[in-house]
Amino acid sequence: MSDTVTQKLMLFFPRCECEKPIIYHLVKDYDLIVNVYRAKVTPEEEGYLVLDVTGAETDIARAIAFVRTFNVTVNTTGKGVIRDDHRCTHCGACVGHCPTGALHIKDPATRQVVYNEAECIECLKCIKVCPYNACASTF
Amino acid sequence: MKTYEQINDRIASGKAVVLTADEIMDYVDKKGLAAAAEEVDVVTTATFGPMCSSGCVLNFGHSKPKIRMSEAWVQDVGVYTGLAAVDVYLGATQLRHGDPANMYHPGEFRYGGGHVIEDLVAGKSLQLFALSYGTDCYPLREIRTWFTINDLNQAIMLNPRNCYQNYNVAVNDSDKTIYTYMGTLEPRRKNANYCSAGQLSPLLNDPFYETIGIGTRVWLAGAHGHVYAEGTQHAGAEERTPDGVPTGGAGTLALTADMKHMDPEFVRGVSLRGYGVSLALGVGIPIPILNETVLKRTCVRDRDILAPVVDYGHEYPQKTGKIVTRVSYAQLRTGEIEIEGAKITVGSMSSYHKALKIANLLADEIRRGDFLLSRPLAYLPKDTAMKSLIKKEEPK
Numbered sequence: 409m410s411d412t413v414t415q416k417l418m419l420f421f422p423r424c425e426c427e428k429p430i431i432y433h434l435v436k437d438y439d440l441i442v443n444v445y446r447a448k449v450t451p452e453e454e455g456y457l458v459l460d461v462t463g464a465e466t467d468i469a470r471a472i473a474f475v476r477t478f479n480v481t482v483n484t485t486g487k488g489v490i491r492d493d494h495r496c497t498h499c500g501a502c503v504g505h506c507p508t509g510a511l512h513i514k515d516p517a518t519r520q521v522v523y524n525e526a527e528c529i530e531c532l533k534c535i536k537v538c539p540y541n542a543c544a545s546t547f
Numbered sequence: 548m549k550t551y552e553q554i555n556d557r558i559a560s561g562k563a564v565v566l567t568a569d570e571i572m573d574y575v576d577k578k579g580l581a582a583a584a585e586e587v588d589v590v591t592t593a594t595f596g597p598m599c600s601s602g603c604v605l606n607f608g609h610s611k612p613k614i615r616m617s618e619a620w621v622q623d624v625g626v627y628t629g630l631a632a633v634d635v636y637l638g639a640t641q642l643r644h645g646d647p648a649n650m651y652h653p654g655e656f657r658y659g660g661g662h663v664i665e666d667l668v669a670g671k672s673l674q675l676f677a678l679s680y681g682t683d684c685y686p687l688r689e690i691r692t693w694f695t696i697n698d699l700n701q702a703i704m705l706n707p708r709n710c711y712q713n714y715n716v717a718v719n720d721s722d723k724t725i726y727t728y729m730g731t732l733e734p735r736r737k738n739a740n741y742c743s744a745g746q747l748s749p750l751l752n753d754p755f756y757e758t759i760g761i762g763t764r765v766w767l768a769g770a771h772g773h774v775y776a777e778g779t780q781h782a783g784a785e786e787r788t789p790d791g792v793p794t795g796g797a798g799t800l801a802l803t804a805d806m807k808h809m810d811p812e813f814v815r816g817v818s819l820r821g822y823g824v825s826l827a828l829g830v831g832i833p834i835p836i837l838n839e840t841v842l843k844r845t846c847v848r849d850r851d852i853l854a855p856v857v858d859y860g861h862e863y864p865q866k867t868g869k870i871v872t873r874v875s876y877a878q879l880r881t882g883e884i885e886i887e888g889a890k891i892t893v894g895s896m897s898s899y900h901k902a903l904k905i906a907n908l909l910a911d912e913i914r915r916g917d918f919l920l921s922r923p924l925a926y927l928p929k930d931t932a933m934k935s936l937i938k939k940e941e942p943k
Contacts, residue, residue, distance in 0.1 A: 497900075498898050499595075499896055499901075503894050503895075504730075504894025505892075520900050521900070537730060540827075
């Protein structure tokens with residue numbers, strides 16, 4: 409068996425694809441472990457699903473191909489929460505609220521607030537507490 | 548011993564030795580106090596953070612026919628018109644007309660006075676709407692027009708209170724989330740927020756106001772301005788450590804500078820969820836190294852500066868004066884403090900990163916000979932305490 413990897417996926421659903429049990433198939437047919445961060449899948453509306461999938465690389469690739477057959481847009485670049493580096497003043501109001509340390513002070517000498525997007529679980533707290541409106545959700 | 552004149556001569560000739568308040572301690576440890584005091588001319592200090600008691604005076608010039616503005620709004624943010632015909636004062640915490648404030652708690656406060664000031668300095672086109680009752684000499688009753696900072700005769704920042712010498716560390720001991728000017732505070736003391744540049748902060752490097760006084764030239768958001776008065780709520784008589792570091796708020800500065808020379812990077816509108824709007828400013832103040840005592844005071848380190856931890860859930864709003872404990876900025880900067888055995892995550896409202904940038908920008912300007920120092924015209928009081936507002940019966 410090949411090594412497992414974890415990949416972040418952002419799925420965008422068109423209006424008509426909301427009722428298919430896609431997650432079920434990812435687990436059952438492609439042997440993936442799923443961890444859902446954010447989901448908004450409402451009948452008659454466009455929807456989104458942000459999740460981590462863990463499994464064999466080949467299975468993940470097959471799963472993505474499967475999901476795309478439903479006319480679902482798959483974004484693997486994974487930027488659900490973005491930080492505008494120009495607006496950020498590196499005050500650190502967010503670091504006390506970020507539960508995973510995705511937003512953190514790396515170098516105690518410069519005290520620059522670094523954003524490690526891979527650690528972000530999209531709790532969206534930074535968006536609420538940032539005084540400079542530097543953090544935003546892509547949807 | 549050096550005089551202001553000698554230091555300015557060295558600056559003018561491009562020979563001044565300038566270090567930041569972040570660098571000076573290690574330098575003095577290495578060289579020794581006496582040798583360093585001979586060698587170093589200036590230590591630069593700085594801070595960047597929300598400073599609510601800020602605003603600006605704008606003069607629009609006269610329209611044809613003329614108007615005496617009696618009510619006015621810039622970008623729908625109300626400005627004070629109780630001045631001459633086309634002078635207004637725009638305050639940092641003024642909400643935009645129609646902002647629901649905290650009606651749907653916690654309010655978002657997306658745009659207000661601080662944001663207008665940011666946009667003005669950034670050179671954006673802004674809308675002015677003004678009304679008047681009309682007079683014989685000022686007949687126009689209404690005007691709506693657009694302007695940029697370059698269209699104004701004057702845009703002078705005039706801040707009643709900046710650069711608090713020291714500040715509270717805010718926690719929340721209640722059982723619900725609270726939304727304060729110190730940020731969002733989670734219940735049961737889950738997080739703490741502080742707001743000071745600590746060892747880099749201007750008045751912590753001159754704790755007895757020996758060089759920073761009325762008339763001192765300052766770097767205000769990139770423009771060269773001045774201290775024009777003691778700041779509001781200045782309370783020099785605050786309790787101090789043996790080295791002179793106040794253990795509470797203490798001194799404040801009233802600052803002014805021409806906004807036409809400001810850099811928008813250091814003039815930033817602030818939205819505080821559930822609280823309101825404000826303005827974050829970058830301030831840099833040079834300290835002339837006149838003698839060993841002045842130099843020694845600039846060597847203050849984060850570990851020597853204590854800030855009071857205050858519960859904003861009950862004690863602060865009810866003005867009980869109670870503090871939980873005192874912690875040092877060195878502890879706060881680790882990102883975690885421990886109080887009564889519990890670990891508390893720490894965030895900050897003040898940007899040390901930007902303050903450091905300002906201290907270096909100012910140091911560079913002084914080295915280039917572009918920023919001369921000024922001797923205070925008057926000193927800030929060291930013996931005044933803060934008064935309270937007492938609710939009284941009408942005097943007979």
